[in-house]
Amino acid sequence: MITATTPKPLLTLSGVCVFYGNFRAIDQIDIAVGAGEIVSIIGANGAGKTTLLKAIIGQADRVEGRICFAGAEILGSTTAAIVRSGIMLVPEGRRLFPSLTVEENLQLGWEVGRRGQIGFDDVFRLFPVLREQRRQRAGWLSGGQQQMVALGRALLANPRLLLCDEISLGLAPQVVAELYALIPAIKARGIGILIVEQDLERSLSVADRFYCLLEGRVSLAGRPAEVTHETVIRHYFGL
Amino acid sequence: MLVPWINQLLQGILLGGLYTMFATGLSLSAGVMRFVNIAHGDFIVLACFALLVLTTALGLNPVVATLIVLPFAFLFGFGLQRFLLQRVVGQNVLLVILVTFGLSIIIENGLLEGFGADTRKVSGGWLETATVALGQGINVGLFQVFTFIAAVALVAVLDLLLYRTGIGAKIRAVSDDVAAADLIGLSSGRIYAVAMGISFVTVGIAAGFMSIWTNFDPASGPTRLLIAFEVVVLGGLGSLWGSLAGGIVLGIAQSIGGQWDITWQMLAGHIIFLLVLAVRPQGLFPRY
Amino acid sequence: MRSASRLSLNLARLVCAAAVAAAAAAPLLLSQNDVVLLTEFMSMLVLAIMWNLLAGYADIVTVGQHAFVGVGAYAFFGFTALAGLDPYLSIPLAGVAALAIAVPAMALVFRLRTAYLAIGTWVVAEVLMLIAGKLDAFGGGSGTSLPISIVLSFGRTRGDRLAVIYWLAFALAATAMLATYVLLRSRIGVGLTAMRDNEEGAAAVGVNITYARILCFLGTAPFLGMAGAIITLQKLRIAPPASFSITDWTVFVIFNVVIGGIGSFEGPIIGTIVYFVLRQYLSGLGPVHLILLGSFSIITILVERRGLWGLVRRMLDDDLLPIAHKPSPAFRASALLLRAARR
Known part of the structure; x- marks a missing residue:
């Protein structure tokens, strides 16, 4: 049953694993993003954030689990088909x-x-x-x-869903502030946004919800307002 | 005293037109896909034999025959890239070199088996013998002039295609950064195949003019490859208009060398190429 | 299971050692025709080993290998028939001449990269062949025969001569193999192997790759030149299209190595054996022979790019000759950890 208060998510990942050879870079992840929702993925270097985006866009070698977008299974589709269905990536390093x-x-x-x-x-x-x-x-x-x-x-x-990979990387703080100021305008068009960002403060300040990744698993999830800074830091580094 | 040299200079420039045609397809595939198709010359000769069959067995006019060959050339290039070369491209340049090298040997010997080692030619009719008198006893062949004009037109059309159309922008995009193209949903494999198809259309056009201009036999491919290669490097890698300049330089070198002593024709071209490589390895008109 | 594989591997090594011993004694055991065939085999083996060293390890794909074979042939003729030097001494001198040509050739073609370099070597070979055709003292475009006195200096009877030429070819092939083995076991070889497998790896080993590639390119030239001299002794004449034959000294060689297994020590040996076996059956087919070889090599690249040896290697746990330095368990563990950390 879909209730009015929890809109049907645009993108859902259930039990997703991503492999590099025998190495399990992403391990049993469940994530959802709704239309017009800003979701932030945080995590230390090597936690699997970029790998996750590559899996969604169809550019990871071996992916298991289910990835549904707008009610259709997109795992196994070509990147071209995924982009046409409404997911677009802003790649790391532009x-x-x-x-x-x-x-x-x-x-x-x-x-x-x-x-x-x-x-x-x-x-x-x-x-x-x-x-x-x-x-x-x-x-x-x-x-x-x-x-x-x-x-x-x-x-x-x-796109109906925008994937942003490290958009602040290598940019002056003022420029980053200007770019982030535009995010609400994009959200207002009903576009879902999945943000991957090293800059913890920046990322949490715009997000409606967040997931913290640690060694390929979700170590913490919630709304930025509901958790303390210390809790986030603890799950970020796995302390 | 000077007239024979001026004559050779003119012939060399016109010959440069034909050489430019050999090179455009190679320049395109090398510039976009970063590999050199070693069978390029053999594909030109293969197309020449296709034209020979169409004009002799079916009695078609060479122009009509060439127009018939072009769409098939596109499909052939598209399929070759999609179903064979794409499997090895991007892994290791060595593999692409070896696959195209194998193709080169297969085509050459396939033609030898099918047509024998005889030297062939496609008849261009009256056009072949018509000349234009330029005074002072200098005559140039009408067909040679046509070829040169067609070569300039071919370079211009390819330039427009590459820099003024949507597919051109996509081709340049995968040439810039193939991984980035894949990340945003530009299917690089498909775009490579289209680029190879276009490259093969130029192979068909070059064959149309070559088959009337010169004799050919199954073993003519490697010479054409070396000429195309030298033209591309002389002009500057990836530069289409540079190819025209490279073609003319090579044509003049061969023509003047041949005027001095006929056995020096090929050697003069190679030596000019090596000299330019020694002093200006980026070519005469590098793109960047 | 493992010990069975190890046993068969050691058995194979034993067979190889026996084969080498038999090869050394071949002229005493075989008919003259077989000795001729075996001499050809040794020359082809040298060419295959050299091409494999460049393409399989040094990342230099050359389509112009026949250039140095031809230079060696012409230099041998020049030293012995024209300059009147000792015929035996002229063979190593032919190698020196090939080296002397390789230096400027390398300076030119190394300005080009990968596929362009490949065709660049072809242009150089074409130029050298055309120049050879202009040397009147060497018979010009149609070439010339080796003077009979020089031929006789390698043996009064045909049998003696064939045996001597065979032993020269055998010695060259053995030296080529030994030199390659030593090179690949050296730091430079380790660096080249690391580069072939992974660009970063070479830097980690600390080998100057440019230097290593130059060394390989220049190192192969004398062997190719000496092979050219020995081939000339067998054919008894020089001629531009034959001495600089791209089909015989480059095309067949590439097919041999690709089919046998590129980038392995065993590959060129297996490939050359397969080539000679196939040739017994296929050479009567004319152009079809080359079409088949070309198709085999393309199929090899698509199916198992490490060639026949790659197929065999899947079933064994070691190379016939231990080229690679095996990492200690501790090294392997730390490498694994490093890789995991980088993710």
């Missing part, structure tokens, strides 16, 4: 195509995604600087501007 122009990078997001309301104008309204730079090669932009292109590229795919 991963733009440096020799392509800003506009071409954005256009690729539009082409791989599903049809929807978000268009170039919306992206340029969010990031006005990109309109000026749209003929510039992406490789020549500053780190912050590159991250804007990566976010814009993902938004143009009109």
Whole structure:
């Protein structure tokens, strides 16, 4: 029975394991993200955060368990099909195509995604600087501007669920603050957001709920307001 | 006294057009997929034999025959990449070299088995013998002029395709960072296959002009590969317009070398290539 | 189970040792035709070992190996027939000449990477063959025969001569094998193997890879040149297309190594044996022979890229010759821990 107070989750992972060879990088994880919900995945280096995102997007070698998105099983689908169904990744390190122009990078997001309301104008309204730079090669932009292109590229795919991998990495604090200030606007469009972030404070400040990973398992889950800082730290390092 | 040299210079420039055609497909596949198809020259010769069959057995006009071959060339290149080369690409460059090397030997000997070692040619009719007089006793072949114009057009069209179309942007994207392309749902395997298909269309076009311009036999492939390779390196890796320049440089070198002493034709081209490699390894017009 | 496998492995090593001993005595045991065949086998084996060292370990795929075979053939002819040097001395000198050509060739082709380097070596071979065809003293484009006096200096009768040439080829093959074995067991070899398996690994071993690749490229040249000299002694003539034959000295060699097992010490040996066995049945087929070999090698790459030896190796727990230094259990454990920590 689905009740009105707990909306049907957009994405559910049940009993998911991810392997590298014989090494179990993710071990029996259960995670859910609802539409218009911001969920944060926190955890130390090597806890399996990026691996988790790769498993969702269909880029991990061996995955077991169930991954359901919008009521359909997506485990085993190609990345292209998953992206078309409405999940888009903002990869760690931005991963733009440096020799392509800003506009071409954005256009690729539009082409791989599903049809929807978000268009170039919306992206340029969010990031006005990109309109000026749209003929510039992406490789020549500053780190912050590159991250804007990566976010814009993902938004143009009109995702229902956005996966953000370490978007603050290597950026000046002020730029990070600006980027995070835009997250509520994205959420307001009903897009679910799964954030992976090293920066604990930043990540918890925007999240509706969070999961803490430790050595491939969920060591703590809840709402940021409901747990103390000390509890989080304890589960973060497994003390 | 000067006239024969000017004549050779002109012939060399025109020959450069044909060489550019050999090179464009190799430049595309090498630039995008970061491997060199060692069977490239043999595929050109294979297409020449296909044209020979179409024009002699079916009596088709060479232009019509070439147009028929092109879609099949695309499908062939697409399939070759999708079902054979994709299995080894990305693992280890060694494997791709060895697979295409094996293909080269199979094609060469398959043609030898099927057609014998005889030298062949496709007849271009009146076009082959028509010349344009430029005064001072200098004549250039009309067909050679057509070939050069077609080569320039081919480079221009490929340039537009690569830099002004959606599929071009995708091809450049996987060329930039194939792993990133996969992460955002651009299927790199499919895009590679399309790029190889386009490369094979240029192989078909090059064969159309080569089969009328020169004699060929089953063992002609390696020479074409070496020419295409030298043109690509001379022009600067991945630079299409550079290929045109590289083709012309190589054409002139061979033509002038041949005027001095006919046995020096091939050697002069190779030596120019090695000299440029020694002093300017990035090529004449590097892309970056 | 394990001990049974170990037993068969030791048995195989014993068989190999017996085979080497028999090979050394071959001219005393076999007919003249068989000695000719076996001489060819030894030359091909040298070429296969050298190509495998470059492609399988040093990450240098060359399609221009025939260049140095041809240079060796021409240099041997030049030293002995034109300069009048001692015929036996001319064989190592042919190796020196190949080395002398390899230095500038390397300076040029090492400017190119991987696949480009492969075709670059081919261009160099083409240039050398075309130049060889312009040397009038060497018979120009059609080549020339070895003077009879030089041929006779290797033995008065055909039987003596064949035996001497065979022993030269055998000695070269044995030296090539020994040199490769020593190289692969050395620090440089360990570094190359580490690089082949994992880029970071080589850096960890602390071997300068550029230096190692240069050493391998230059190291193979004298062996190829001396093989060229011995091949010339067998064929009794030089000619640009034959002495610089890409089919004989490169294409077949690549197929041998790929089918036998690239990147292993045993691979080229197995591949060359298979090649000679197949040739008995297939050489009558003309072009089909090469089509089949090409198809075999592509299938090998797709199915088991370590070749026939890779297939056999799955069933054994060690190489015939212990090339790899086996890590101690403690080392293995720490490597595992390191890998786990990196995740």
